[in-house]
Each structure stands twice: as structure tokens, then as C-alpha cells.
Amino acid sequence: MxxxxxxxxxxxxxxxxxxxxxxxxxxxxxxxxxxxxxxxxxxxxxxxxxxxxxxxxxxxxxxxxxxxxxxxxxxxxxxxxxxxxxxxxxxxxxxxxxxxxxxxxxxxxxxxxxxxxxxxxxxxxxxxxxxxxxxxxxxxxVDEPRGVAVVCGAGINCVGMLPDGRTARFPAVGRISGDWGGGWGLAEEALWYAARAEDGRGEPTELARALPAHFGLESMYALIEALHLGRVPGERRHELAPVLFAVGAAGDPVARALVERLAGEVVAMAVVALERLGLRDAPDPVPVVLGGSVLAAGHPQLNGRIGELLRERAPAAVPRVVxxxxxxxxxxxxxxxxxxxxxxxxxxxxxxxxxxxxxxxxxxx
Structure with missing residues (x-):
């Protein structure tokens, strides 16, 4: 043919x-x-x-x-x-x-x-x-054009759709549109807390050791200097999100709080999209698709908490990783x-x- x-x-x-x-x-x-x-x-x-x-x-x-x-x-x-x-x-x-x-x-x-x-x-x-x-x-x-997706990779975004063509979406262009999260945002937050932990302005956290150690450095001061002067390229900051999850999984309160916040952001976007499409209280299960490198990695604390929060706020939602x-x-x-x-x-x-x-x-x- x-x-x-x-x-x-x-x-x-x-x-x-x-x-x-x-x-x-x-x-x-x-x-x-x-x-x-x-x-x-x-x-x-x-x-x-x-x-x-x-x-x-x-x-x-x-x-x-x-x-x-x-x-x-x-x-x-x-x-x-x-x-x-x-x-x-x-x-x-x-x-x-x-x-x-x-x-x-x-x-x-x-x-x-x-x-x-x-x-x-x-x-x-x-x-x-x-x-x-x-x-x-x-x-x-999804098997039909009905449901909601949240993508968390470098940034975060959410959309929803119905078979009749109606959609729900967010501008998703960063902090000016109310966004928080994504791998890049998590890395920035982790650096902020780690810097303050090392110099005494903030509470202690294992992030102050783990983040510079990822680059073979001994302190947050050394990492700040390396990032500021370009010895560690700025684009490599995305490598720090997995470090944050590992530190959180080991029990660090600061890292765990950041992971908890991201779960809340994912669910907040999903629930708003479900509401806009009239699906939050649907009688039938509604797929909530999770995608992007951060969500696809399957971090137990993050994805497990997303499941718990969705059950509380949108019982019809069925979260799954695509x-x-x-x-x-x-x-x-x-x-x-x-x-x-x-x-x-x-x-x-x-x-x-x-x-x-x-x-x-x-x-x-």
C-alpha cells in the first residue's frame, strides 16, 4: 500500500x-x-x-x-x-x-x-x-479522551480533557502563574535549605552534606562558589532532585517536607482540573495520569502520598504512572x-x- x-x-x-x-x-x-x-x-x-x-x-x-x-x-x-x-x-x-x-x-x-x-x-x-x-x-x-494528567519533569503542568472536546489547563509558565515544583524547582529549594543549614540561618538538614557531595565537593560554600562561577554548569542543578528524594527517603525532615509539598501541589492541580471538568465527584473511576521524569521515577514517599491525598479529595480519581x-x-x-x-x-x-x-x-x- x-x-x-x-x-x-x-x-x-x-x-x-x-x-x-x-x-x-x-x-x-x-x-x-x-x-x-x-x-x-x-x-x-x-x-x-x-x-x-x-x-x-x-x-x-x-x-x-x-x-x-x-x-x-x-x-x-x-x-x-x-x-x-x-x-x-x-x-x-x-x-x-x-x-x-x-x-x-x-x-x-x-x-x-x-x-x-x-x-x-x-x-x-x-x-x-x-x-x-x-x-x-x-x-x-487513557483508553478514551477522558481524564487528567499531571506532568512533573523539569517543571510541572496539568491538563484534563473530556470526549466532547472540553479541556482544563493551566498557564504553567513558572512562579508568575502560581507554579511550584518540578525537578528544577525542587533542586532550587534543596539548595536554599542546604545553604541556610550550613551557615546557621536554617534548621539542620542532611542536604547540606549530600548536595555538595554529589559533585565531589565538601561543603555548601564550595558548591555555591562552583555554581556561581560556572565551574559546575548551572544546567546540572537538575541532578539534585534525585539526591533530595534519597535524603528524604532516609528520614531527613527537611527533605521529606519538600517531597510532601510536591505531592500536595500535584494533587492541587489534579483536583482543580477534575472540578473544572465536572469529574471530581464522578460516579465512575477517573484516570489521573502521572508523567514526567520525577513522577515516573516512582519515589514511594511522593507517589504514595499523591495516592493518599487523591483518595481524600477526589475519591473517583485513579492515579497511575504512564x-x-x-x-x-x-x-x-x-x-x-x-x-x-x-x-x-x-x-x-x-x-x-x-x-x-x-x-x-x-x-x-
């Missing part, structure tokens, strides 16, 4: 560190895949960031037996793509390819619209829908957009994560 006759969705999941692309048929068959670098439009600009997606898209097209220069399907370059995030494709049966792009740093609807125009101008498909990449995590972890790759979610969202049969989604899911990512697996608490 030729690619033009069977391709329905070009799925893109682009995070800060990597991009995954899959060309998917109307029956859920994966025709080709590609991988590229991170997607950071806030650093390099929108056009340069979309340029970076092209390498992964080209790899997927080549794997599907298509030349690098050709369009996947549907309309002229820049003409047939939808400018807005709300665009829906006209159905997979017609042969036109729909681009479903779940992108990091598409935090606001206005950013999704701008990115959809930029992606649409590449002519990769007849229609385009751009969403924040947290939606990919959510859809990868194991499937987010590109699966981007592809499933695309199949939803084009009205594909349920069997297509089942086939796609079986390709990416057989027996691992059904609702009910990897339950928390």
Missing part, C-alpha cells in the same frame, strides 16, 4: 530535550518514525524551532518510503494547514494527512495558534492541530481528530506499549 493512500496522521511529540515523530495509517499502522532534538521556541524562535522538527519529520517520511522533499498529503505547502489549535481534519478516509503536534512550551492558546501556523506553513499535512505536550501524556495513558511514550498520545489525539475507528487506536497502542499502558496498570497507592 502506498503512503499517500494509507497515511492519516503525522504525530509529533516535541519536548525540551527530544522530538519523536510517527506517520500513522488510518488503521493504526505505524508507517515510519523519526527522532530529533529538543523543541525550544522560547530560546531560538518559532521558525528555527519548527526547522528543528523537520529533521525528525524527514526521517519518518524516509522510513515510510517517501522522499525527504515531498509533502505527506493534502493541499499545497502553507495553504491547507489550519492556523488554529481548534482545527479538525475532515476524516481519515479521504486520504488527507492530519498533523497532530504536541509541543513543549506551547503553554498558552495564543502560542498554540502561532505554532500551528508555523507548522502548517511547512505543508506536512492538509490540517494541523497543535497542543501542549502534556495532552500527549494524558492521551497516552509507561507509554508521549508520541503515542499525539498519534491517538490525531486519530481522534480525524474520526478514526476505535480499532485503529487499539492497533496503535499495541504497537507502542502492549500490556503496559492500559488504564489500571501502574496504579499508584
Amino acid at each position: 502506498g503512503v499517500n493512500a494509507t497515511a492519516a496522521v503525522l504525530a509529533v511529540d516535541a519536548g525540551n530535550s527530544k522530538t519523536d515523530v510517527a506517520l500513522v495509517g488510518a488503521d493504526g499502522t505505524v508507517l515510519g518514525t523519526g527522532r530529533g532534538g529538543g523543541f525550544q521556541p522560547q530560546v531560538v524562535g518559532v521558525e528555527a524551532a519548527v526547522d528543528a522538527l523537520a529533521a525528525a519529520v524527514g526521517e519518518a517520511l524516509r522510513a515510510a518510503g517517501r522522499g525527504e522533499g515531498g509533502r505527506v498529503g493534502g493541499g499545497p505547502a502553507g495553504g491547507g494547514a489550519a492556523p488554529g489549535r481548534r482545527e479538525r481534519a475532515g476524516g481519515g478516509a479521504g486520504g488527507a494527512v492530519h498533523v497532530s503536534a504536541c509541543l513543549a512550551n506551547a503553554d498558552l492558546p495564543v502560542e498554540e495558534d502561532e505554532l500551528a501556523r508555523a507548522v502548517g506553513a511547512r505543508g506536512w499535512g492538509a490540517s494541523v492541530r497543535v497542543r501542549n505536550d502534556t495532552f500527549a501524556v494524558l492521551r497516552a495513558g 509507561a507509554a511514550p508521549p508520541v503515542l498520545g499525539a498519534a491517538l489525539l490525531g486519530l481522534d481528530d480525524v474520526g478514526a475507528h476505535a480499532a485503529a487506536g487499539e492497533a496503535l497502542r499495541a504497537h507502542y506499549a502492549p500490556d503496559r499502558n492500559r488504564v489500571g496498570a501502574n496504579r499508584v497507592g
Whole structure:
């Protein structure tokens, strides 16, 4: 079968560190895949960031037996793509390819619209829908587009969705939008408490020894100096989140309090999203998908406490860690957009994560 006759969705999941692309048929068959670098439009600009997606898209097209220069399907370059995030494709049966792009740093609807125009101008498909990449995590972890996801990686974000298209979301751009948590935020907090413990302004904590020891240093003063002068690159601060969890697991009160606070933040976001969608008191179980490196690591104190708090505040919520790759979610969202049969989604899911990512697996608490 030729690619033009069977391709329905070009799925893109682009995070800060990597991009995954899959060309998917109307029956859920994966025709080709590609991988590229991170997607950071806030650093390099929108056009340069979309340029970076092209390498992964080209790899997927080549794997599907298509030349690098050709369009996947549907309309002229820049003409047939939808400018807005709300665009829906006209159905997979017609042969036109729909681009479903779940992108990091598409935090606001206005950013999704701008990115959809930029992606649409590449002519990769007849229609385009751009969403924040947290939606990919959510859809990868549920069998239907119903539920809530909280992602805690470098930062923290939460989204929810219903089958009728309604969504719940947060700006999730940092402290100015009320966020607390994520691996980067945890590292900053750990450094703050450790510095004050060493110089006497704060209570004692094992973090004052463990954080500098991670870098082979003997004191917080030495670590502060190394970070300030660049001898330890600033981006390596993210390595300190696992140290914090280890110190907390060993019983340190300060570290445990930070982990407890993060659990509360995760649950606060999830409960608000559930309320907005009318799911907090639903009669049926509601999936709360947990994703991102911090939550996927399965720290017993963190994930166990999340389960306890959700049982108290939203009894219908069923928390679980998603194991499937987010590109699966981007592809499933695309199949939803084009009205594909349920069997297509089942086939796609079986390709990416057989027996691992059904609702009910990897339950928390």
C-alpha cells in the first residue's frame, strides 16, 4: 500500500530535550518514525524551532518510503494547514494527512495558534492541530479522551480533557502563574535549605552534606562558589532532585517536607482540573495520569502520598504512572481528530506499549 493512500496522521511529540515523530495509517499502522532534538521556541524562535522538527519529520517520511522533499498529503505547502489549535481534519478516509503536534512550551492558546501556523506553513499535512505536550501524556495513558494528567519533569503542568472536546489547563509558565515544583524547582529549594543549614540561618538538614557531595565537593560554600562561577554548569542543578528524594527517603525532615509539598501541589492541580471538568465527584473511576521524569521515577514517599491525598479529595480519581511514550498520545489525539475507528487506536497502542499502558496498570497507592 502506498503512503499517500494509507497515511492519516503525522504525530509529533516535541519536548525540551527530544522530538519523536510517527506517520500513522488510518488503521493504526505505524508507517515510519523519526527522532530529533529538543523543541525550544522560547530560546531560538518559532521558525528555527519548527526547522528543528523537520529533521525528525524527514526521517519518518524516509522510513515510510517517501522522499525527504515531498509533502505527506493534502493541499499545497502553507495553504491547507489550519492556523488554529481548534482545527479538525475532515476524516481519515479521504486520504488527507492530519498533523497532530504536541509541543513543549506551547503553554498558552495564543502560542498554540502561532505554532500551528508555523507548522502548517511547512505543508506536512492538509490540517494541523497543535497542543501542549502534556495532552500527549494524558492521551497516552487513557483508553478514551477522558481524564487528567499531571506532568512533573523539569517543571510541572496539568491538563484534563473530556470526549466532547472540553479541556482544563493551566498557564504553567513558572512562579508568575502560581507554579511550584518540578525537578528544577525542587533542586532550587534543596539548595536554599542546604545553604541556610550550613551557615546557621536554617534548621539542620542532611542536604547540606549530600548536595555538595554529589559533585565531589565538601561543603555548601564550595558548591555555591562552583555554581556561581560556572565551574559546575548551572544546567546540572537538575541532578539534585534525585539526591533530595534519597535524603528524604532516609528520614531527613527537611527533605521529606519538600517531597510532601510536591505531592500536595500535584494533587492541587489534579483536583482543580477534575472540578473544572465536572469529574471530581464522578460516579465512575477517573484516570489521573502521572508523567514526567520525577513522577515516573516512582519515589514511594511522593507517589504514595499523591495516592493518599487523591483518595481524600477526589475519591473517583485513579492515579497511575504512564509507561507509554508521549508520541503515542499525539498519534491517538490525531486519530481522534480525524474520526478514526476505535480499532485503529487499539492497533496503535499495541504497537507502542502492549500490556503496559492500559488504564489500571501502574496504579499508584
